[in-house]
Amino acid sequence: MSEEQRAERKPCLKCLLQEIDPEAYERDIQRLLKAMKPGEKVRDEEYERRLSLCKACERLSNATCSACGCYVEIRAAGVRNHCPYKHW
Ligand code: SF4
DSSP: OOHHHHHHOOOOOOOOOOOOOOHHHHHHHHHHHHHHHHHBBHHHHHHHHHHHHHHTOOOOEETTEEOOOOOOHHTEEEEETTOOOOOO
């Protein structure tokens, strides 16, 4: 599949994890992070701190927070976001 064809693919909200291309998932995460304005994002140190807390959390499941349903790598980047269980 060409890069152009991949870019034209729309995300399917009903895909099973086993159907998701891990490289496409990573690209989508990076694309969404880059689309955030500088004032909307936390500093790198805070982002890494939040992710390390998520990684140690029992509610993290397949990159998703089972408490809020968010992809933690996106949620943790937002300056106005918080952990629903106040871990960060
Ligand atoms: S956002 Fe909070 S509850 Fe969700 S995985 Fe991260 S630390 Fe756990």
